[in-house]
Amino acid sequence: MVERFHAYPIEIGKLLLNSKFKVPKYQRSYSWRREANIFLEDILKAIKEDKSYFIGPMIFLRTPKIRDRYIIIDGQQRLITTAILLAIIRDVLKMMGIEESSNDIHRDYLIEKRAYIQEGDLRIFPNRIDKQFFEEIVKFKENPDEKIKRLEKLLRSQKIDSWKKMLTCYQSFYEKLRKIKDVHQFLRIVEYLEKKIETVIMETGSDEDAYLIFETLNARGLRLSQVDLIKNFLFNKIGNEREIEYYESKWNSILREITSRDTLRLLRYYWISKYDFIREKELFSAFKHKITTKKHAKKTIDELEIFKDHFVNVRNPSRSVFQSEEIVNMLEDLKLIGITQHIPILFSLLENYPNIRKVKRRIWVLYVTLLRRIICKRNPNEFEKKLGELCRSLNKKDIKKYEEILKELSPKREEFKTSLTSYLFKTAKDRHLAKALLRIIENTKCKEIKVNRELTLEHIFPESRKNELKEQECVYKIGNFTFLLQSENIKAGAKNFKKKKEIFKYSLLKINKKLKNVGKWDEQEINKRTDEIVRNLERILKF
Numbered sequence: 001m002v003e004r005f006h007a008y009p010i011e012i013g014k015l016l017l018n019s020k021f022k023v024p025k026y027q028r029s030y031s032w033r034r035e036a037n038i039f040l041e042d043i044l045k046a047i048k049e050d051k052s053y054f055i056g057p058m059i060f061l062r063t064p065k066i067r068d069r070y071i072i073i074d075g076q077q078r079l080i081t082t083a084i085l086l087a088i089i090r091d092v093l094k095m096m097g098i099e100e101s102s103n104d105i106h107r108d109y110l111i112e113k114r115a116y117i118q119e120g121d122l123r124i125f126p127n128r129i130d131k132q133f134f135e136e137i138v139k140f141k142e143n144p145d146e147k148i149k150r151l152e153k154l155l156r157s158q159k160i161d162s163w164k165k166m167l168t169c170y171q172s173f174y175e176k177l178r179k180i181k182d183v184h185q186f187l188r189i190v191e192y193l194e195k196k197i198e199t200v201i202m203e204t205g206s207d208e209d210a211y212l213i214f215e216t217l218n219a220r221g222l223r224l225s226q227v228d229l230i231k232n233f234l235f236n237k238i239g240n241e242r243e244i245e246y247y248e249s250k251w252n253s254i255l256r257e258i259t260s261r262d263t264l265r266l267l268r269y270y271w272i273s274k275y276d277f278i279r280e281k282e283l284f285s286a287f288k289h290k291i292t293t294k295k296h297a298k299k300t301i302d303e304l305e306i307f308k309d310h311f312v313n314v315r316n317p318s319r320s321v322f323q324s325e326e327i328v329n330m331l332e333d334l335k336l337i338g339i340t341q342h343i344p345i346l347f348s349l350l351e352n353y354p355n356i357r358k359v360k361r362r363i364w365v366l367y368v369t370l371l372r373r374i375i376c377k378r379n380p381n382e383f384e385k386k387l388g389e390l391c392r393s394l395n396k397k398d399i400k401k402y403e404e405i406l407k408e409l410s411p412k413r414e415e416f417k418t419s420l421t422s423y424l425f426k427t428a429k430d431r432h433l434a435k436a437l438l439r440i441i442e443n444t445k446c447k448e449i450k451v452n453r454e455l456t457l458e459h460i461f462p463e464s465r466k467n468e469l470k471e472q473e474c475v476y477k478i479g480n481f482t483f484l485l486q487s488e489n490i491k492a493g494a495k496n497f498k499k500k501k502e503i504f505k506y507s508l509l510k511i512n513k514k515l516k517n518v519g520k521w522d523e524q525e526i527n528k529r530t531d532e533i534v535r536n537l538e539r540i541l542k543f
Contacts, residue, residue, distance in 0.1 A: 349362060
């Protein structure tokens with residue numbers, strides 16, 4: 001039986017001494033920042049304490065035709081950082097006039113000179129983006145100060161993030177190591193890399209087995225990110241290098257507009273919208289089992305590029321996209337309150353209903369359900385588990401089913417009434433919720449003046465004077481909030497109610513009209529106004 005996996009311990013210096021490595025074109029570029037300094041500090045500490053240091057496992061795919069040639073599945077950050085460390089030691093030794101040791105490091109660990117090597121003589125061959133800059137660091141022996149100036153000039157011409165990180169790594173290593181005056185200390189670091197800085201190599205000849213190891217390590221909480229796992233898997237399916245370059249440009253267009261954390265959210269929301277509910281930790285496994293062909297992998301990246309636009313538009317709603325101030329207000333409310341569960345549903349709406357003005361009601365019933373649930377402090381997991389079903393109903397254009405599911409998820413009248421009556425709006429997100437609720441009432445009552453986001457939320461009874469109330473928590477009830485213009489809010493400050501009435505007296509907002517007729521503002525009036533607001537919202541926030 002053919003052996004599928006081969007795992008063995010080895011020191012990282014010996015690994016570089018005997019092998020050559022290539023980073024697949026589709027893998028992410030060099031990304032270490034603080035990690036590089038921690039890496040060096042850990043090595044120096046291990047040397048000082050005369051202890052071995054384990055840098056974690058690495059995964060390689062054997063190349064079939066040439067012995068000791070590997071494709072890196074996991075480990076490029078550590079290998080490239082080690083190469084930069086060896087390059088700076090080599091350069092410092094050359095600057096000190098220790099040519100023989102400098103040449104030994106260059107020849108043994110960094111450069112491989114064999115006639116049949118087609119890709120140059122680097123022992124580590126980075127991806128297409130990083131190759132030029134890495135080569136400038138590793139291939140050429142020169143004074144570190146002069147090299148840094150040359151690299152800075154090169155970086156100014158390109159402004160590539162991974163290049164900047166490699167330069168920062170080289171510079172920070174130089175700053176730490178230039179203080180060493182004893183040649184033997186430099187040689188001690190090199191000796192330690194070869195004899196006591198350990199890793200475990202897991203190598204296989206099969207793409208599928210390599211990614212099985214990769215996924216298993218990820219499930220156990222190691223460094224590997226879901227985004228990298230999924231990206232590597234999709235590009236591995238595509239295979240053809242020319243096509244990889246094309247789809248890599250699409251993938252990079254996604255990364256340019258959203259953060260790495262948001263990329264993971266995008267992948268999850270995309271999956272929920274297209275297929276079914278899934279948790280983040282299950283994403284890679286789902287991609288691996290669902291996407292089995294090159295054609296499907298390419299289609300997925302094409303769709304992700306479109307869904308990236310949906311994601312950006314939903315996270316930053318504008319009237320130019322949604323063609324409706326009401327829709328923009330609803331989406332902005334959900335964003336400020338901190339709700340994200342609606343995003344996969346909006347993906348499905350945007351995909352299946354190009355005329356967005358015609359889906360205002362579908363967004364309204366979603367908005368109402370989410371507001372009612374947050375007011376009633378319902379467990380968000382209950383809603384999340386229905387996301388797949390909601391998206392499928394929209395993908396099938398079954399609006400009746402969609403509204404039935406939302407109605408089932410929406411708290412009933414009595415629960416909503418009780419929860420809102422006692423709800424205390426204390427946090428920043430609570431204040432955004434209060435503002436949304438009052439705006440809904442005002443815009444329903446007054447068609448002439450639409451409340452916008454330039455209005456500020458005002459405590460009618462000042463929060464700073466709540467100790468004057470017997471029931472101090474009353475100051476946080478919905479009945480104690482109203483809207484004012486920013487200039488009016490500054491005027492109102494912590495003034496007593498009698499003085500604030502003068503401001504309310506001339507307010508154009510319907511929600512403030514009754515306040516000018518109130519004599520004393522206390523717990524009784526706050527509770528009375530709370531009940532009135534709750535009744536209004538009961539009537540408005542329904543299907």
